[in-house]
Amino acid sequence: MNPLCWPHITSATVLIDSDRAKRNIQRMQDKAVAAGVILRPHFKTHQSVDIGRWFRDSGTHQIAVSSLKMAQQFERAGWRNIMLAIPINPRELAAINRLAGECHLTLAIEHEDALLALQTLSHPIDIVIEVDAGYGRTGIDWRQGNRISDLANAALALRHVRRVGLMLHAGNSYQASGDDAIAAVHQQSLERLSHVRQTIAAPAQAQLFVSAGDTPTCSRMSSFPGVDEIRPGNYVFYDLQQQHIGACDWDDIALTLACPVIARYPERNEVVVHAGAVHFSKDYLLSSERFDGRPCYGQVMRSSAAGWYPEPVAGAYVHSLSQEHGKVRMPAELIARTKLGDMLVIAPAHSCLTMAAMSDVVMFSAKA
Incomplete structure (x- = not known):
C-alpha cells in the first residue's frame, strides 16, 4: 500500500x-561480522514478528527483549535464543521457567537477592550480571568488582545455570553529540567493563562472556574490544534523537507518523494535529538553533508520493503535547498552504516509544 494514498489513512x-x-538491519549485521562479534538486536524497538523476519533474513539468530510478554511472543514466532535484558521480576518466575523449557534463555540480574529466585527454576538458563559503567539506571557499579565476581561465581554454582556473563548498556551515549563524544562514551564504558572482567575470579572467569551495546556507539564505532556480542535496537528505524546526536543521517530514519491536521492558528504560527502524547512519546529534544529553545517531540518532514524525503521542513516541529493533541510550530507560508485534514509526516523524537504506543502501522516499500 502506498502510504500517501491519504483517503486510506484517517488517523495518526x-x-x-x-x-x-x-x-x-543489514548494515549493522555486516558491521558485527567485520568486528568479529555476535549481533543480538534488541527487539523492544519494533516488537513486530513480521519485522523480526527481516532480521532473520539478514543472518540474526539471537535476540534481546525487554519484557517477558515480548519474549513469549518471539518464542512463539520461532526464535530460540532470547535474552530478557531487564532485571528479573520474581513475580514472573513460573512463566520464566516455562519459557526456559522452550528456548535458550538468558536472564539478567543485578543483585544477590536474585539468586534466591533463580534457585526455584528447573530448566537450564544463562545469566548475565548487569554492570553500570556510568548510565545510572540499573546494574552494579563497575567499581564493585569483587562483589560482581562473587555474584558471578555464586550464580554459576546454581544447579541450572549453564554459564555467566556481564551485560552493559551505555545509555549515557544518548546524551552525547557527534562522533568524538560518542567515541568517548564507548571507550570509557569498555575500559570500565574490562576492569570488571579482569576482577572476576575462577571458575566464572574461564567461561565469562560479555554482552554490550547501544545504538549510538554501535552505529558510529567499528570495533568492540573485550565484547562478545552487541545489542543495539533503535537502529532498525532510528529517529530524530539519533539524527540529532549524529548516530544516523536523515535518510536512515525509517519510521514516521502520518498526522492529520485538525486545527489552524495562523496568528500564533501553529497548527494542531490529532496526534499527542499517546502517539509520540515522553521524549523530546532541546536545541536553540533548530527549535528556538522549545521542546521538540517531532520534526515535520517533506512528504513525497512514495513516503517522505530525507529532508526536514525548516521551522516545522511539534513543540507541545497533550493526550490527543499535538501543537506544531510552522512557518506562516506553510500554514497558508495547509488545510484541515491534510496529513503531516513527522519524524518522532524516539521511535521505540512511538512504535510501542501505536496499533495503526503501515509498512511500505518506496520502490514498489
Whole structure:
C-alpha cells in the first residue's frame, strides 16, 4: 500500500519504510561480522514478528527483549535464543521457567537477592550480571568488582545455570553529540567493563562472556574490544534523537507518523494535529538553533508520493503535547498552504516509544 494514498489513512498512523529499515538491519549485521562479534538486536524497538523476519533474513539468530510478554511472543514466532535484558521480576518466575523449557534463555540480574529466585527454576538458563559503567539506571557499579565476581561465581554454582556473563548498556551515549563524544562514551564504558572482567575470579572467569551495546556507539564505532556480542535496537528505524546526536543521517530514519491536521492558528504560527502524547512519546529534544529553545517531540518532514524525503521542513516541529493533541510550530507560508485534514509526516523524537504506543502501522516499500 502506498502510504500517501491519504483517503486510506484517517488517523495518526505509523509509517515504516521497509527499504530503509532493511538497509539499516543489514548494515549493522555486516558491521558485527567485520568486528568479529555476535549481533543480538534488541527487539523492544519494533516488537513486530513480521519485522523480526527481516532480521532473520539478514543472518540474526539471537535476540534481546525487554519484557517477558515480548519474549513469549518471539518464542512463539520461532526464535530460540532470547535474552530478557531487564532485571528479573520474581513475580514472573513460573512463566520464566516455562519459557526456559522452550528456548535458550538468558536472564539478567543485578543483585544477590536474585539468586534466591533463580534457585526455584528447573530448566537450564544463562545469566548475565548487569554492570553500570556510568548510565545510572540499573546494574552494579563497575567499581564493585569483587562483589560482581562473587555474584558471578555464586550464580554459576546454581544447579541450572549453564554459564555467566556481564551485560552493559551505555545509555549515557544518548546524551552525547557527534562522533568524538560518542567515541568517548564507548571507550570509557569498555575500559570500565574490562576492569570488571579482569576482577572476576575462577571458575566464572574461564567461561565469562560479555554482552554490550547501544545504538549510538554501535552505529558510529567499528570495533568492540573485550565484547562478545552487541545489542543495539533503535537502529532498525532510528529517529530524530539519533539524527540529532549524529548516530544516523536523515535518510536512515525509517519510521514516521502520518498526522492529520485538525486545527489552524495562523496568528500564533501553529497548527494542531490529532496526534499527542499517546502517539509520540515522553521524549523530546532541546536545541536553540533548530527549535528556538522549545521542546521538540517531532520534526515535520517533506512528504513525497512514495513516503517522505530525507529532508526536514525548516521551522516545522511539534513543540507541545497533550493526550490527543499535538501543537506544531510552522512557518506562516506553510500554514497558508495547509488545510484541515491534510496529513503531516513527522519524524518522532524516539521511535521505540512511538512504535510501542501505536496499533495503526503501515509498512511500505518506496520502490514498489
